[in-house]
Amino acid sequence: MTKLTNCLDTASIYVGTYAKYNKGSLYGKWLNLGDYSDYEDLLKAMRELHGDEDDPEFMLQDHENCELFEKLGLIGETFLSPEIYEIAKQINDSGFDIEVFESYIDCVGKMDFQSVYGGVMNYYIGEYSDDETFAQYILEESIPESLSNYIYIDWEATARNLMFDYFESNGHYFQS
Numbered sequence: 001m002t003k004l005t006n007c008l009d010t011a012s013i014y015v016g017t018y019a020k021y022n023k024g025s026l027y028g029k030w031l032n033l034g035d036y037s038d039y040e041d042l043l044k045a046m047r048e049l050h051g052d053e054d055d056p057e058f059m060l061q062d063h064e065n066c067e068l069f070e071k072l073g074l075i076g077e078t079f080l081s082p083e084i085y086e087i088a089k090q091i092n093d094s095g096f097d098i099e100v101f102e103s104y105i106d107c108v109g110k111m112d113f114q115s116v117y118g119g120v121m122n123y124y125i126g127e128y129s130d131d132e133t134f135a136q137y138i139l140e141e142s143i144p145e146s147l148s149n150y151i152y153i154d155w156e157a158t159a160r161n162l163m164f165d166y167f168e169s170n171g172h173y174f175q176s
Helices: 018-022 039-049 067-071 084-094 098-108 113-123 131-140 155-162
Strands: 012-017 029-032 058-064 124-127 166-169 172-175
Touching: 012 018, 018 058, 029 039, 039 084, 067 084, 067 098, 084 113, 098 113, 098 124, 098 166, 098 172, 113 124, 113 172, 124 131, 131 155, 131 166
Parallel strands: none
Antiparallel strands: 012 029, 012 058, 124 172, 166 172
16 A cells, blocks of 8 residues: 555645735745644644734635635635645545545535545545446456356446446445
């Protein structure tokens, strides 16, 4: 098994303030979320960055590699959820890559993180190159070895029918 990357290591935000923006300045800095131990540590860095303001109102002017967090409603122009670090920890501890969570949301739509997490943990089957390979993996276990020389299976048609009970995104398969 390959070591999974911390899902915050690639996520970054450009932090400015509304006061500076309203004065015509885009001054800010890119902050990598993985460089901070928790939300409070990140807030401290943001306050230090804009220490010239008494009570800075932070403006996330841009963000990169935050698609899952965006889909979960954890990040936006005016908002960064304090839960983002706890959710990232759950993803990292799950044993699944962030792409599996993104694929699940692509299949079922936006929902709260605990529902997404439960869906991935309960319904994720694995990653396959195509529906036919997936169907073959699922069904070969139930074909008796003694019959394998006597039967031929149309895996394309079988996969088409099997996919009524499963869904897929980006090569990741889930049970319905």
